[in-house]
Amino acid sequence: xxxxxxxxxxxxxxxxxxxxxxxxxxxxxxxxxxxxxxxxxxxxxxxxxxxxxxxxxxxxxxxxxxxxxxxxxxxxxxxxxxxxxxxxxxxxxxxxxxxxxxxxxxxxxxxxxxxxxxxxxxxxxxxxxxxxxxxxxxxxxxxxxxxxxxxxxxxxxxxxxxxxxxxxxxxxxxxxxxxxxxxxxxxxxxxxxxxxxxxxxxxxxxxxxxxxxxxxxxxxxxxxxxxxxxxxxxxxxxxxxxxxxxxxxxxxxxxxxxxxxxxxxxxxxxxxxxxxxxxxxxxxxxxxxxxxxxxxxxxxxxxxxxxxxxxxxxxxxxxxxxxxxxxxxxxxxxxxxxxxxxxxxxxxxxxxxxxxxxxxxxxxxxxxxxxxxxxxxxxxxxxxxxxxxxxxxxxxxxxxxxxxxxxxxxxxxx
Numbered sequence: 001x002x003x004x005x006x007x008x009x010x011x012x013x014x015x016x017x018x019x020x021x022x023x024x025x026x027x028x029x030x031x032x033x034x035x036x037x038x039x040x041x042x043x044x045x046x047x048x049x050x051x052x053x054x055x056x057x058x059x060x061x062x063x064x065x066x067x068x069x070x071x072x073x074x075x076x077x078x079x080x081x082x083x084x085x086x087x088x089x090x091x092x093x094x095x096x097x098x099x100x101x102x103x104x105x106x107x108x109x110x111x112x113x114x115x116x117x118x119x120x121x122x123x124x125x126x127x128x129x130x131x132x133x134x135x136x137x138x139x140x141x142x143x144x145x146x147x148x149x150x151x152x153x154x155x156x157x158x159x160x161x162x163x164x165x166x167x168x169x170x171x172x173x174x175x176x177x178x179x180x181x182x183x184x185x186x187x188x189x190x191x192x193x194x195x196x197x198x199x200x201x202x203x204x205x206x207x208x209x210x211x212x213x214x215x216x217x218x219x220x221x222x223x224x225x226x227x228x229x230x231x232x233x234x235x236x237x238x239x240x241x242x243x244x245x246x247x248x249x250x251x252x253x254x255x256x257x258x259x260x261x262x263x264x265x266x267x268x269x270x271x272x273x274x275x276x277x278x279x280x281x282x283x284x285x286x287x288x289x290x291x292x293x294x295x296x297x298x299x300x301x302x303x304x305x306x307x308x309x310x311x312x313x314x315x316x317x318x319x320x321x322x323x324x325x326x327x328x329x330x331x332x333x334x335x336x337x338x339x340x341x342x343x344x345x346x347x348x349x350x351x352x353x354x355x356x357x358x359x360x361x362x363x364x365x366x367x368x369x370x371x372x373x374x375x376x377x378x379x380x381x382x383x384x385x386x387x388x389x390x391x392x393x394x395x396x397x398x399x400x401x402x403x404x405x406x407x408x409x410x411x412x413x414x
Contacts, residue, residue, distance in 0.1 A: 002086075030065065032410040033072045041329075044067045046202040048327040061413055064328055069411075073403040075335050078342040089341040096337060098317075102266060107318040109293055111311060112300035122168035125161055180256035180298050182291055184225035189291070193217055199286040218287040224249040245272050253296045265290045346395040349388040359383050 003045045027040025027049065040049060043064065049057060083089050113119065177198040182189045197218050215230055226247050233244065247270050253260045261269040267290040300306070306315050321330045331339065362383050363370070370379060 001034055001126050006042060024316065029412045030061065031072075031412060032408075034076055034409075036076065038068060040196075044327050044329055051060070051065060052327075058363035058413070060327060062071075065413055068306045069317050069404075070400055070407060071331060071335070071339065071399065073407060074339045077399075077403055078338040081342065083338055083341040088344055092337055092341055092344075096333070103319055104315070106293075107296060107315045108300045109296045109305050110318060110323050111315055112296050112303070112305045114314075115311070116172060118172050119165070119169055122165045124162070124316050127158065170199065174198040176299060177295055178201070178290060178293055179199060182295065183227065183254045184222055185227075185251050186254075187221075189225075193221060194291065198268065198292070216287070218291075222287045248272050253290065253294060254289070256298045257296055260294050262290075265294070267293075283323060287313055309369045310398060343396065346399060352388040352391040354384045354387045358387060361381060362387060 025041065025046060027046050029039055030035060030043065031038045040046060040061070044061070049060070052060060114345070172193050177190045179196050182194065183266050197216075215233075220230050223233060228244060228247050248268060251262045253262060263272055267286045271286060282364070306312060321335060359380060363379070370382070374382065
């Protein structure tokens, strides 16, 4: 017996590292919220968090800690209210399932742009040589006498790289948009209007401003190809509006060898189902986005995007967490669904009734800020939506205040 105990201890000591290796690394404990432990791995990607130095890591976690606590409080409240057994939750779950195809399509389009060799080269920091960064210009630009010059140069290099990338991305977008022939109901959309739209809508610093009664050139091309007279289309009502929707719904867009019914394109599905056409043509980006998405998807399929195991892994990450490969993990789909169901009770604008007196008072206090070309109906609608959103934000804030006051929260991050 005297020999067995040391042997048992030795075997246990040998097994401990093996067991430790099998335990999932969840990082540091961040907080305990109503008895639920929240670790770094619950909110961040540890492999990215571990790349930061201690100061950077602590600062990043500190800046994101409040949203993490809020999300946990909202999720616990959603579970306490049993939102999983509500009609709204089932509706959202069904929509989420139905949207899987669209989300995967969007993921492939996103991956197509991300994997572009031209844009990869544009992201390379070596594209900003040392002689392009003048330390004197750096100091004058930031007017900062305290930050080390090396850090200022790094900032300028990053800014120059971002400017160069946007320039290359715009050129790439303009070239790619004409990669396949595009037609609506057999009517070809020429390369020139496509390039013009890409140059305009691809530049994040530009906005296409239409005067009252004007329509974007792409909209005119779409409508004429769908056998719809652009004249008077802004004021369609009754049977004319029904006919307008029917013609759009029966139209198809052909990109290369693929045909896309307009109702299957999210951009046009919203237009076809919209109660009124009054505001449609204030958003001339709609037809461009529909063409861009279809062209990019065609190009992605032709280039085999999403077929390799590495790209499949990136795509699955996109479907779960979105396109930003940052350090923050974000909400998982099930938590997003539960919290979204809970918050719908507070963010549904229809539940907030705005009185005529409130509209009048708000207008009198802010009338200098409104577009003078808005008619009475448009002005009233703008004010109502603003006040409803204000009420919704206030309701969400009050809910979080109530949950925080009654919660037991221990923060362990220093």
